Amino acid sequence: MSNEVVLELRQLCKVFEPDTPRALQVLFDIDLQLRAGELTALVGPSGSGKSTLLNLMGLLDTPSKGELLIQGQATAALDDTRRTALRAHHIGFVFQFHHLIGAFNVLDNVLMPLMLQQGKPNQEQLEYAHYLLEAVGLADLAQRSAKALSGGQQQRVAIARALVNRPALLLADEPTGNLDTQTADEVFTLFEQFNRETGCATLIVTHDPLLSARCPRTISMLDGRIVS
Template identity: 55%
Template sequence: MSESIVELKGVRKSYGVGSAVESEVLHGIDLRLREGEFVALVGPSGSGKSTLLNLIGLLERPTSGHVAIAGRPIEGLDEAGITELRGRTIGFVFQFHHLLPAFSALENVMMPAIIERGVPDDEAERRARELLARVGLAGAERKKPGQLSGGMQQRVAIARALSLSPRLILADEPTGNLDTKSAEDVFELLLEFNRDTRAACLIVTHDPRLAARCQRKIEIVDGRIVDGVSFGPTSADEYAMRGSPR
């Protein structure tokens, strides 16, 4: 059985805690993602998808309930521990790629390693060049984001997310601003890295075609998981051996 990368038990999230306008957004979420899984998270606007992604990405803490990432419960971690776990374990890909416009593609991909180590080094540059080549951008290392198309910028963002070899990739509408061809290319890249690295991948998408190509689909409505459909094999190991569905 594959190792659990994400484990949520009875997770609730409220805003305005203790005030007269306290609002609970997530209501007792139970969720598990295993190594190598490729999972779609779907649901209407306002359903709690972004809040759930923020909790899994350790950008917010739950109001109550248990959260463990890569086997480490977060309840006893201080902010420095949360930051370390997030930086070493999780790679983020967003709808808006958030590249630094003053830096080259190479420098953007190196940035997580620079932040972690304090200075750029040869290993960070080697890894960044390797990743840019894998996403089809060999030769574009010195170009700045403004010199790249939207699809190319998202490829840089994927390379950056993978620079520290995360065990979990969180992708929030990564194809939402792209044309059909670019969206397909980006989705294929995520599938490829999922197969090659066995990193778990949770992708938020409104595109039913992309959701149907994932191993599982988790639907959230009004802060509750209402459905968890499996499209493929029953285990992440079987899925990895078979490759991505077509």
């Protein structure tokens, strides 16, 4: 498996409302590398900066200082269009809330990132979407409305959707936060499986010590800094 650095953060800082009396620095000089094939947990108390850091990693927000590289490409100088393209091609997201579109069926929800990029998916992409649904145990429900699924099933669809672009980096923000213990365990097992199979760098924000203990690497945050 490649040992390629997928994500690199150099001296990353984030200040909200800079140059105002309300300026608030929430991240301080973050240095971090995530490599292909790594499965990493990001832990820390509420307010420690985990979600802000995840938003920067996913190019959903821009740092106040420092540099963020995706597969060696610096992102600081990119405009919104190029950042969006980089995000669409290299990054998959799974959130605590699945954000599926109830008006669409399960398969169309999985294909949504591709449809937004290019319109109609090609045959190979369609086959891969079916493969992902089979892998998450939902092959039989491809044509079912997304809103007819249980919470655990919806989160499985969200994982398949995050992987349909074959991302180099998979970011998950409390992906089991709304699930019961058994379903959370099953969903986490899927992350382990896909991390192994695809070799994508996987970062999971979790409050669950049982889940973070299953990750080979854990990054701990406190007050906007990486402490271990």
